[in-house]
Amino acid sequence: MTDTGTHRRTPSTATFTSRDPATGRPLAEHPVHGPEDVARAVERGRAAGVRWAALPAARRRAHLLSWKRLLASELDAVAASVAAETGKPLQDAELEMLLTLEHLSWAARNAGRVLRGRRVRTGLPASNQSASVVHRPLGVVGVIGPWNYPVYTPMGSIGYALAAGNAVVFKPSEYTPGTGVLLARLFERAVPGFAGLFTVVTGAAGTGAALAASGVDKLAFTGSPGTARKVMEVCARSLTPFLAECGGKDAVLVTADADLDAAADAIVWGALGNAGQTCAGVERVYAVRAVHARLCDRVVERARALRPGTGPDAAYGPLTMPGQGDVVRRHVDAALAAGAGAPLGGTDAPGSADPAEPSGGPFVAPVVLVDVPEDCPAMTEETFGPTVAINAVADVDEAVRRTNASRYALGAAVFCGSRREGAAIASRLRAGAVSVNSVLGFAAVPALPFGGSGDSGFGRIHGAEGLRAFTAPQSVTVRRFAPPVDLTSFATPSAAKARAVALTRWLHTRR
Missing domain, CATH: 3.40.605.10 (Aldehyde Dehydrogenase; Chain A, domain 1)
Structure with missing residues (x-):
């Protein structure tokens, strides 16, 4: 609820101007209620x-x-x-x-x-x-x-x-x-x-x-x-x-027997779709070390082919909110300064553009980071930009531990050769919704509840x-007949109440 619009006050009301985030062009005037x-x-x-x-x-x-x-x-x-x-x-x-x-x-x-x-x-x-x-x-x-x-x-x-x-x-x-x-x-x-x-x-x-x-x-x-x-x-x-x-800091776990092409395709879409501005989008990936390098190559290959912009061939658009590019830049720069690599994008990659403004204005080119220390903002804070960090882990247990260490707990995904094993891994994750062998699969199923815990909020839609x-919920009782012993009446003799208590106690000691 940041007040960043253009406001003006007339004798009767105040208005603000909505704008095209790509160009800044005014779209319409709306009242400030x-x-x-x-x-x-x-x-x-x-x-x-x-x-x-x-x-x-x-x-x-x-x-x-x-x-x-x-x-x-x-x-x-x-x-x-x-x-x-x-x-x-x-x-x-x-x-x-x-x-x-x-x-x-x-x-x-x-x-x-x-x-x-x-x-x-x-x-x-x-x-x-x-x-x-x-x-x-x-x-x-x-x-x-x-x-x-x-x-x-x-x-x-x-x-x-x-x-x-x-x-x-x-x-x-x-x-x-x-x-x-x-x-x-x-x-x-x-x-x-x-x-x-x-x-x-x-x-x-x-x-x-x-x-x-x-x-x-x-x-x-x-x-x-x-x-x-x-x-x-x-x-x-x-x-x-x-x-x-x-919001969230959603993770994807990739096992050694996963379909790496399917995982890479889903990771790129989940991380870069809508310029990464998705609460349950992909921001972290934990891949078992045996497949980490091959997965990174596939992700980079797919992400490199994507272009932000406004034309019909653009894969995604601008960052909608002014100032979000500064957040992306801070997260990427901090990760690189801490020793992370950037096989795609990043301010220190040869021939790369500034990740926050690669072509000027609010458009952000894809950034793929690897080996990011777990205490970096790129791993702990919601970036909300077209970036993804892919870290290697020794095994699934380590991937689960790292995923659950986040203060966010909204969504997650697991890519695994066995659907049964993927579901078993999903059950270990502290997340409100998990997809196995897809990302955001739960969003398309209206019968499934959606929501998280921790810094991801509470409650379900x-x-x-x-x-x-x-x-x-309203609870309603309707008395059908008078009970043999009315325990809610002063008129009931104490001896009758005592017998009812003794009988109930006897029943509960034997059930």
């Missing part, structure tokens, strides 16, 4: 949410599928907005839209099944009661979204929260406000009669803080750990529940867990 604007959005959402929650699950499903179909029809327009505001290639924006449609469809179609009430066993002391659990909508969910995947990532909260019966107030990143506004506009077209159910407020840090303090019933945040802590402090003042997805995350 303050606390009063946010409060009104939450109030409208609460009124609309009552009517939305009262609908049968099948009606909500029909409305959300109408929105899904409209998003599919308008895919070109939404993808063009994503590409313009982030700088990513149009095909990458289209892929983001395809994943979004899959998730929205799953949430809409499965919410009724996942969230319907269920009967539970009562046990002997409450055998005269029937018991059930229902999942009630929270009310109004606030969502603070990121700029790197401005549709797919926030929709993991928006779509699931709406499917669970809530209203949503969404603050998109100040770098991608137009995409958020377009999503809300299409929702209004697809779901008429529910004005205020899904509202977008625009602005930077101040708007996000206002949303956190607005009295929403839960706040879902995606961003850096530092910003998450600040937002969480605001939520703590009102005990507003908080869900945080804060997607899947059944993601739907339940935007509800409050």
Whole structure:
């Protein structure tokens, strides 16, 4: 929620300018919504949410599928907005839209099944009661979204929260406000009669803080750990529940019997796709020493063929956020100063360009590092650029130890000749999601929960867990008949209570 846009104040409101990150060209003007604007959005959402929650699950499903179909029809327009505001290639924006449609469809179609009430066993002391659990909508969910995947990532909260019966107030990143506004506009077209159910407020840090303090019933945040802590402090003042997805330092483990061509192809895509600006992208690789050199050769060969830019032949676009090039430069320079090698890129590689600005402006050429000390920022901090560090390890046990030593724990991948052994290695990793013989495979499966721990945040989106995350479980008991001995009545004789206690104690000593 860094306030870096161009702002101006008029007598009635303040605005900021969204820009093309590749050229700096102005794209559009958007209002800076303050606390009063946010409060009104939450109030409208609460009124609309009552009517939305009262609908049968099948009606909500029909409305959300109408929105899904409209998003599919308008895919070109939404993808063009994503590409313009982030700088990513149009095909990458289209892929983001395809994943979004899959998730929205799953949430809409499965919410009724996942969230319907269920009967539970009562046990002997409450055998005269029937018991059930229902999942009630929270009310109004606030969502603070990121700029790197401005549709797919926030929709993991928006779509699931709406499917669970809530209203949503969404603050998109100040770098991608137009995409958020377009999503809300299409929702209004697809779901008429529910004005205020899904509202977008625009602005930077101040708007996000206002949303956190607005009295929403839960706040879902995606961003850096530092910003998450600040937002969480605001939520703590009102005990507003908080869900945080804060990025990662994801590792790939490569065993001696792995398919090295498949591993190299996946590593390059996972590390360099979207200019490396992916929370669950590949930043570290641990390869068993016997295959390390061959894997590095394959990664370098593939990465060298990629070119950043804005043309149709560009593999990826610019760094979206100003100043991110400085982070990339710092991580690469520190690794090289500590003795790492750079078979591709790096400021000390013969004939190489500055890794932070290889062609001027925000474009970053691929950087492959090897033998990076584990305490370097390139191994401990999220780089969020088109770089990857590939280190050799003695065996899988060492790879697991190094992977789990990170303070991040979001995603990971394992490349192994045996799928069964790959799954066994995955079970040893401290990561919220793991792919075997692919990277980011879990992102395309809507039924799987997504989230991490440590500096990667907490809570889950997607899947059944993601739907339940935007509800409050309510326990209900119904007395069916009077018990033989009522232990919750002053009228029951003490001797009868004593016999009931003795009987229960006797049963539990023998079970």
